[in-house]
Amino acid sequence: MQVRRQGTACGKPFCNTRRDLASIACDGNGTCGISLETCANGFACQLESSPGTCRTNCAIDAECQAGFFCNAGACVPQKTLGTACTADGECGSGHCASGVCCKSTCASPNSCDGAGVCKCQNLTCNAGVSCTLFYPDVDVDGFGDKNGTPKVGCADTPPSGYVADNTDCDDHDANAFPGQTAYFTTTSKGVGTFDYNCDGMVEKGLPEYPNATCTFCPSACSGNGCSDPTSTTCGSANTQASLACPRQGGICLVNPQPIQTAAEIALPISSASEASSVVVIQLACCGCNDHAGFTSAVGCGLTGSYVTCGTCAAASGAVGSGTATSAATKTQTCH
Numbered sequence: 001m002q003v004r005r006q007g008t009a010c011g012k013p014f015c016n017t018r019r020d021l022a023s024i025a026c027d028g029n030g031t032c033g034i035s036l037e038t039c040a041n042g043f044a045c046q047l048e049s050s051p052g053t054c055r056t057n058c059a060i061d062a063e064c065q066a067g068f069f070c071n072a073g074a075c076v077p078q079k080t081l082g083t084a085c086t087a088d089g090e091c092g093s094g095h096c097a098s099g100v101c102c103k104s105t106c107a108s109p110n111s112c113d114g115a116g117v118c119k120c121q122n123l124t125c126n127a128g129v130s131c132t133l134f135y136p137d138v139d140v141d142g143f144g145d146k147n148g149t150p151k152v153g154c155a156d157t158p159p160s161g162y163v164a165d166n167t168d169c170d171d172h173d174a175n176a177f178p179g180q181t182a183y184f185t186t187t188s189k190g191v192g193t194f195d196y197n198c199d200g201m202v203e204k205g206l207p208e209y210p211n212a213t214c215t216f217c218p219s220a221c222s223g224n225g226c227s228d229p230t231s232t233t234c235g236s237a238n239t240q241a242s243l244a245c246p247r248q249g250g251i252c253l254v255n256p257q258p259i260q261t262a263a264e265i266a267l268p269i270s271s272a273s274e275a276s277s278v279v280v281i282q283l284a285c286c287g288c289n290d291h292a293g294f295t296s297a298v299g300c301g302l303t304g305s306y307v308t309c310g311t312c313a314a315a316s317g318a319v320g321s322g323t324a325t326s327a328a329t330k331t332q333t334c335h
Contacts, residue, residue: 106118202335
């Protein structure tokens with residue numbers, strides 16, 4: 001048998017690791033041996049298109065050995081802590097934060113310093129205390145300016161004049177804040193808004209009934225709850241007239257039935273006539289609580305005629321025969 005010369009290939013080369021290329025060659029004594037070669041310049045051993053060779057260029061970090069990253073086709077050593085970076089793969093720590101290689105992940109509002117340490121903008125917060133954004137509270141109402149420039153600080157030590165909230169729609173007027181229930185006749189001092197409760201809408205405080213006149217509403221539920229038309233005479237003495245007669249809350253029992261025994265209640269409904277004999281609960285009966293309001297649409301902060309309806313002196317009496325209808329000039333409030 002002829003023995004192959006030493007170094008003669010006797011098998012296909014393969015990647016032993018991402019770093020090492022393994023070659024199989026004859027040792028000159030009739031045995032195939034394996035030799036390892038480290039791929040040069042940080043390139044990885046190639047497994048895909050040309051298996052068993054070392055790469056000579058890269059497109060992604062995975063085509064470089066551990067400890068290297070791909071930069072413009074070349075594999076270069078990963079960067080040390082505090083060195084400028086744009087991606088995690090550039091850093092030996094595996095973390096690029098605030099534009100530098102960092103020891104750990106470092107989410108905003110934290111930032112990584114020049115030593116690669118994640119801090120609350122160079123503050124060291126107590127254990128368990130988060131790094132937080134704080135917003136200016138110029139009007140000291142406990143609500144921060146939603147458009148203000150925030151400051152970073154530890155959650156347990158807010159910067160002076162700042163709060164963690166950022167929902168104030170006018171930070172120069174202490175009357176403007178989310179949840180405000182009061183109504184106002186002038187705009188806020190800072191941004192000049194009637195949206196004092198910061199909900200993005202403007203609600204009027206005083207009711208409006210354009211072109212309405214004072215009449216009497218039905219005094220009781222009947223039919224579908226509002227079958228009687230409004231009237232210029234009242235049903236009972238001292239009834240106050242109204243500018244509107246909307247359907248309002250309440251329950252009317254229509255066609256009330258005698259109390260049934262337990263046995264009768266348990267019986268199944270077997271006919272349409274039996275089904276029609278059940279008690280019907282009529283919701284939204286007519287009411288009459290709209291005794292006063294503007295009789296035209298009035299803008300926020302503007303004035304208009306505010307009418308208060310009078311009463312009748314006796315049953316079937318006219319509006320104003322008891323207490324007279326009055327009108328006064330009022331300013332529409334809003335929030």
